[in-house]
Amino acid sequence: MKNIDSYTHLRGESLFVDDIITRKDTLYGLVFDSPKAHGKIISVNYSKAEAVEGVIKIFNYKDIKGQNQIGGIIPDEPLWAEHEVHFQGMPIAFIVAESEAIAKQARALIEIDIKELPVITTAKEAKEKGSFINEPRSFSLGNTDNAFEDCKYIFSGNSFSNGQEHLYLETQGAYAIPMENGNIKVTSSTQGPTSVQKMVAQVLGVAMHKIEVDVIRLGGGFGGKEDQATPWAVMAAVAVQHLKKPVKFILNRHDDLRMTGKRHPYDSTFKIGLDEDLNILAYDVEFLQNSGAAADLSPAIAERTLFHATNSYYIPNVSSIVHSCKTNLPPNTAFRGFGGPQGMFVIESAIAEAANNLGIDKRIIQERNLISENDEFPYGQIATKVEMENTWNTAIEKFDLEKTEEEIEQFNKDNKRFKKGVSLMPITFGISFTNTPMNHARALIHIYQDGSVGVSTGAVEMGQSVNTKMLQVAHQTLGISPDKVKLETTNTTRVANTSPTAASATADLNGKAVQKACKSLRKRLLGVASNILMINADDLKFANDCIYQKGKKTDLTWEKVIQKAMLNRVALTENAHYATPEIHFDKTKEKGHPFAYHVYGTAITQVTVDCMRGTYEIDSVKIVHDFGKSMNLGIDIGQVEGALAQGIGWMTMEEIAYDKNGRLLSNTLSSYKVPDVFSAAKKVEVIPLETKGNKMAIKKSKAVGEPPLMYGIGAYFAIQQAVKAFNPKHKIKFHSPFTPEKVLMSLYEE
Ligand code: MTE
Ligand code: MOS
Numbered sequence: 009m010k011n012i013d014s015y016t017h018l019r020g021e022s023l024f025v026d027d028i029i030t031r032k033d034t035l036y037g038l039v040f041d042s043p044k045a046h047g048k049i050i051s052v053n054y055s056k057a058e059a060v061e062g063v064i065k066i067f068n069y070k071d072i073k074g075q076n077q078i079g080g081i082i083p084d085e086p087l088w089a090e091h092e093v094h095f096q097g098m099p100i101a102f103i104v105a106e107s108e109a110i111a112k113q114a115r116a117l118i119e120i121d122i123k124e125l126p127v128i129t130t131a132k133e134a135k136e137k138g139s140f141i142n143e144p145r146s147f148s149l150g151n152t153d154n155a156f157e158d159c160k161y162i163f164s165g166n167s168f169s170n171g172q173e174h175l176y177l178e179t180q181g182a183y184a185i186p187m188e189n190g191n192i193k194v195t196s197s198t199q200g201p202t203s204v205q206k207m208v209a210q211v212l213g214v215a216m217h218k219i220e221v222d223v224i225r226l227g228g229g230f231g232g233k234e235d236q237a238t239p240w241a242v243m244a245a246v247a248v249q250h251l252k253k254p255v256k257f258i259l260n261r262h263d264d265l266r267m268t269g270k271r272h273p274y275d276s277t278f279k280i281g282l283d284e285d286l287n288i289l290a291y292d293v294e295f296l297q298n299s300g301a302a303a304d305l306s307p308a309i310a311e312r313t314l315f316h317a318t319n320s321y322y323i324p325n326v327s328s329i330v331h332s333c334k335t336n337l338p339p340n341t342a343f344r345g346f347g348g349p350q351g352m353f354v355i356e357s358a359i360a361e362a363a364n365n366l367g368i369d370k371r372i373i374q375e376r377n378l379i380s381e382n383d384e385f386p387y388g389q390i391a392t393k394v395e396m397e398n399t400w401n402t403a404i405e406k407f408d409l410e411k412t413e414e415e416i417e418q419f420n421k422d423n424k425r426f427k428k429g430v431s432l433m434p435i436t437f438g439i440s441f442t443n444t445p446m447n448h449a450r451a452l453i454h455i456y457q458d459g460s461v462g463v464s465t466g467a468v469e470m471g472q473s474v475n476t477k478m479l480q481v482a483h484q485t486l487g488i489s490p491d492k493v494k495l496e497t498t499n500t501t502r503v504a505n506t507s508p509t510a511a512s513a514t515a516d517l518n519g520k521a522v523q524k525a526c527k528s529l530r531k532r533l534l535g536v537a538s539n540i541l542m543i544n545a546d547d548l549k550f551a552n553d554c555i556y557q558k559g560k561k562t563d564l565t566w567e568k569v570i571q572k573a574m575l576n577r578v579a580l581t582e583n584a585h586y587a588t589p590e591i592h593f594d595k596t597k598e599k600g601h602p603f604a605y606h607v608y609g610t611a612i613t614q615v616t617v618d619c620m621r622g623t624y625e626i627d628s629v630k631i632v633h634d635f636g637k638s639m640n641l642g643i644d645i646g647q648v649e650g651a652l653a654q655g656i657g658w659m660t661m662e663e664i665a666y667d668k669n670g671r672l673l674s675n676t677l678s679s680y681k682v683p684d685v686f687s688a689a690k691k692v693e694v695i696p697l698e699t700k701g702n703k704m705a706i707k708k709s710k711a712v713g714e715p716p717l718m719y720g721i722g723a724y725f726a727i728q729q730a731v732k733a734f735n736p737k738h739k740i741k742f743h744s745p746f747t748p749e750k751v752l753m754s755l756y757e758e
Contacts (some may be wrong), residue, residue: 655720
């Protein structure tokens, strides 16, 4: 089944926040943000800006009736700065005017005097100065101190991975309209409608039931709209509370790039110990997370870094620690993989360092240490239904790695200017929110009297096709054709207290709720059919919009059953709640069983480096991925390809740059390069691993949104190999992205 939005997407008919028909009296908002990264606000003079014709009001913290606070995990983030600013782009005031152009004109006239304070832009510097968001977290398994003594080989080093801009096609934005009695309806481009509702209520000082948040769909989120869609919606709502008029606020790309946080850069140090058979006995790692100026989701992201610090390997002795370092950058936030990719890059760096020193292929160490059944993860969960070696061996075999390696060797012998490299990248990614209480969802299903069905869930459609999957679950469970089912917008009034659409778990959580609700409806309606046909309900089944008796079609249709149910006053609506069973985690011990299951896979990446220019091409990425029993292979392969491109971009070309004053330099698409169809990978092949699936996944179809991003890490190491083939003297480094500039330097380093 195709993505149900494909038709309207292609015709430009799909609706996003900016497409909603605005009311005639709509006003437009724009943020005035800090021009300095750190300082005390001495004065702000709004008078010239206020005098501009068409400016209605300029709001600041003094206009807030509730709390000036939008921090989700830690209350450390004001909506609008009061006396201090902590990053360039920090919102200070909100200009509301008759048009966006007028607001822009006014913004340029605001005068601000800031007494500057020292600026921290890197995690290392923050750590030196003791600037942290919270207490560090650490996981441990076994005893690394003792284990290092038993190691034949010990290597240590540093690894750095830079941030990443989400670059969702649709920028952040919201449209808030006044309803009666001070109620407000907000249409927001958010992954977390409930967070928006909660924060709007908190800042306005009103009850949550006065705020309705509606989400049609997102033009991409990638984690960037999990927490960071909130401020803009709240600002629009504050203005509505005062002005009693609709307020629309869509960030332009420049403002969006400057004001929003990105993937966290990580600065890490590692120590890895192996025995003479190349078993990794011990791994010690310290992560410095550049969290930015406020907590945002950083503590949760740091936690996931620890969960994935050993990637796909079983290491009996592990000690890991992560510091969320407070700097003067915009608060960094969720980004596909949620700290997992950063953790995995470090263990891959450690293995590459070991292999390089031992003069062997990285693959040998990887292969020797892959996780297998009943191994223990550092957080105490026992690995079950492990498919790691299965994907690894299948990839090697199906893609004939040996032949590829021989060809590469020959190619590198025959060519001076071009060199090729290949790498294997295994992934193991845990599915569930690491914060156990968040693993729940609800669905509300209405069957209308003509037999058509409306499905509401807490899932937000953002291109990952979760709505298509929800539709599949509903029509298959009810035994009716797909065109009878409609997916409603995500709305806090219909489905409340939702977790954000994140952690790749949305289809599982909401899908299980849809399935549960549909099963209840089906049971009830089979009772109605049984009365009509005078046949035992156990012998009846819905399929193809009809009733079947022991596999034989009867004359009774779905529509007739619904009509009869109406006459008999049988409820045609159902609400269901699903909470993931079996999972638990004890944060005091840092042990438990946090994940419903793991997703596994292996990618083989081949690259060619132009050793004269430092440029490179990703020749191919060949992947064996564990989808379980995919319920929609077209969509799932699309997720693998999209995530892979994003991962390759993060590892090779997307270079976020701030100057020492905390000003974003990569603030345009000419200075921030993302992969396009030519530069991502020339060829991508995905083979679904054949498995039995996992019953914890919706219809045994495993979560797919984030895990494949980490295949992109393979590109870094493939390029590194090609560089080494040209310049064996080069000292390998782990500093991503591996841009052509860095490649060129490495090629000619003495
Ligand atoms: N795919 C598209 N097209 N657009 C997106 O914004 N977000 C990713 C992933 N795939 C995203 C996407 C992220 S960060 C997550 S967590 C998952 O989708 C969320 O959706 P799921 O839980 O339904 O997989
Ligand atoms: Mo995804 S980073 O969990 O929104």
